[in-house]
Amino acid sequence: MKGTVNYYVEALQTNVMNRLVTNETTSLQDTYEQLWNEIEQAEEHLQAMYKENLTKAYTIVRNAMTFVERDEVIV
Numbered sequence: 001m002k003g004t005v006n007y008y009v010e011a012l013q014t015n016v017m018n019r020l021v022t023n024e025t026t027s028l029q030d031t032y033e034q035l036w037n038e039i040e041q042a043e044e045h046l047q048a049m050y051k052e053n054l055t056k057a058y059t060i061v062r063n064a065m066t067f068v069e070r071d072e073v074i075v
Helices: 005-021 028-040 044-065
Strands: none
Touching: 005 028, 005 044, 028 044
């Protein structure tokens, strides 16, 4: 479902996986910013929740990529 943490985790992970098989140079940060800009187009009452969920998803994916344990959070 669009706007959930899981939705954004999947979108970010898809970007990471696509980078492994294509010559695309879109970074995880670029994808985060693109999704952030898409959220800006959403209904105003949903934007805060979507942005919070995107930020959580970004942290999950980045930590997974850097092998950080769940209790150790890189900020």
